């Protein structure tokens with residue numbers, strides 16, 4: 001991807017915390033990330049590591065009692081300090097989000113037709129009738145059968161995967177410059193999933209939309225993103241070109257994550273590989289590398305405060321590991337088999 | 349069954365935990381009657397995990413809810429350990445509810461927002477009138493089982509949880525009352541691979557300890573492959589294929605199953621996928637196609653497919669499919685006339 005002059009999204013040393021009765025939860029703790037126009041960036045990491053919180057911070061949709069520091073520049077505008085009015089005007093045309101929990105993000109008592117057209121009427125200044133036509137087109141594109149009749153449905157009348165596609169249609173309705181898709185395809189079968197991802201690719205190349213794809217599906221992230229960032233316990237532990245990170249992970253957490261990935265090609269095993277232990281308590285994370293308590297390679301040097309700062313590597317492949325995996329040693333097993341296959345230049 | 353028939357059922361109902369015959373579920377909507385589940389029959393055997401996969405909107409959640417009587421059945425029979433659930437009165441049904449659990453697809457919205465995690469996970473025990481000490485012990489155990497520290501997560505409310513944390517609370521809740529059968533609807537979709545593996549291993553352990561039986565609805569085919577003993581594939585309210593997971597995945601007999609397996613993202617393939625994308629019109633459950641419901645998108649479809657509903661028939665050992673041309677691939681055979 002060619003780098004334009006100013007990135008669409010520029011997150012700098014962002015911290016997001018939520019006050020609770022037992023102390024602040026440090027959900028995002030010093031993360032930097034940029035996304036250029038037309039670029040697809042994957043965001044992966046353990047459940048609870050702060051991916052959705054990072055996304056909600058960019059959207060300005062944080063829970064009560066949340067606080068932030070750092071900067072989040074969206075096309076040059078700092079959303080953390082902008083007025084509510086300015087922020088509202090950005091939502092839809094500038095940045096849109098597909099929420100992880102479609103069931104909760106949709107309004108249960110409003111027909112889906114209205115939920116899709118609302119933003120278009122407000123932001124694009126088109127008539128309700130025209131917005132309806134566009135909504136039908138959008139639903140067709142996201143593969144909802146019988147779109148015209150579906151507009152009259154309430155969310156509860158739809159299957160889980162249909163609700164998710166409605167969310168995607170709503171997010172794309174105002175033609176956002178940046179789309180943050182938080183687990184957009186968890187309720188979709190692989191054939192529909194593919195149709196959606198093709199659609200997002202198309203919008204990205206034709207309109208130059210930037211995409212942040214949050215997903216636990218590493219196969220999907222591998223095939224559909226240019227760069228990938230790995231989060232662990234509120235910190236970014238690795239970031240770089242998708243191929244480089246997946247073929248040759250440097251951080252011990254990334255390596256362990258890739259090693260637990262089940263694959264249709266691998267022999268069928270009854271027990272699956274896990275990373276022993278759990279995420280640290282985000283109210284009192286350990287000093288130094290937060291993965292150290294679960295890491296086989298950890299020693300005293302890993303527990304020194306600041307040990308987990310990002311180290312630069314070739315081609316912008318950065319990692320935060322004190323004892324990194326030697327280059328080329330940690331790719332997934334399925335990939336080593338794939339060495340026999342021809343290299344593909346066709347990937348986006 | 350993208351046809352009909354019962355060739356795939358065990359002959360002796362005593363060998364099953366759950367046996368479903370000609371299940372039919374319909375929804376009335378402004379646009380017409382949605383035929384969500386049409387003439388679906390299957391059985392679930394003691395201690396097994398039966399996978400349920402298929403296109404979004406094909407009726408998996410509806411099937412899961414209907415067999416637990418959480419959704420109204422238009423016709424058909426659901427027999428749980430010899431008792432016909434469709435005919436069971438409310439009182440005895442409440443007793444059975446404790447043995448039959450459902451993990452719902454939307455984890456966050458399925459949890460009462462006003463209850464703490466600690467209350468939520470033992471709600472079943474509270475309703476059963478179990479003493480506080482037992483509830484406390486059970487809450488600690490199941491939360492730890494799903495990898496959530498009881499001390500930290502117990503006092504939280506659903507909105508304070510990440511997607512994957514909420515999903516694990518929903519799982520813990522179903523496990524707390526030690527049910528006999530659980531219908532899990534996309535139980536690991538919000539979990540990263542390591543936590544997912546942890547849950548899958550936990551389910552294996554529970555099955556080893558006591559004969560827990562599972563119906564496992566999922567879009568993640570690699571998880572289905574490692575968790576399930578048998579798998580059933582649905583398309584637009586009907587069954588396409590059912591069989592041992594190894595045989596179905598190694599030699600899919602129904603054209604839809606084949607298309608599904610071909611669409612799995614692979615690391616190295618162009619765009620992340622291997623086979624071609626499915627084409628053709630996506631039909632609507634308000635007015636499903638005649639004959640085989642897959643015919644509008646099927647590369648093998650002939651005139652016969654429009655006229656005759658294919659019956660489930662054996663295509664291998666413990667492996668059944670409902671396609672007139674099951675086992676035939678587009679590459680090995682010229683597409684029959686009439687296409």
Ligand SMILES: Nc1ncnc2c1ncn2[C@@H]1O[C@H](COP(=O)(O)OP(=O)(O)OP(=O)(O)O)[C@@H](O)[C@H]1O
Nearest residue numbers: 027047048049050051052053063508510511512513
């Ligand atoms: N309203 C809240 N109050 C307190 N803590 C919260 C709140 N919302 C989220 N958290 C905590 O913040 C942390 C990060 O949550 P986040 O939702 O960003 O995780 P995630 O990476 O998206 O995980 P998942 O993959 O499971 O969705 C979690 O530990 C979560 O429990």
Ligand SMILES: Nc1ncnc2c1ncn2[C@@H]1O[C@H](COP(=O)(O)OP(=O)(O)OP(=O)(O)O)[C@@H](O)[C@H]1O
Nearest residue numbers: 157158159160161375384404405406407408409410
């Ligand atoms: N309460 C309802 N009222 C009307 N129609 C409904 C209702 N619930 C489900 N449907 C319809 O029934 C069909 C089957 O839905 P179901 O939720 O069972 O699909 P599913 O296979 O679970 O799909 P997904 O994988 O997307 O969750 C869909 O067409 C859906 O729109």
Ligand code: SF4
Nearest residue numbers: 640643646653671672
């Ligand atoms: S060949 Fe005919 S019966 Fe078989 S799946 Fe295709 S349309 Fe259905």
Ligand SMILES: [Mg+2]
Nearest residue numbers: 052100510511
């Ligand atoms: Mg999340």
Ligand SMILES: [Mg+2]
Nearest residue numbers: 159160409453
């Ligand atoms: Mg469903």
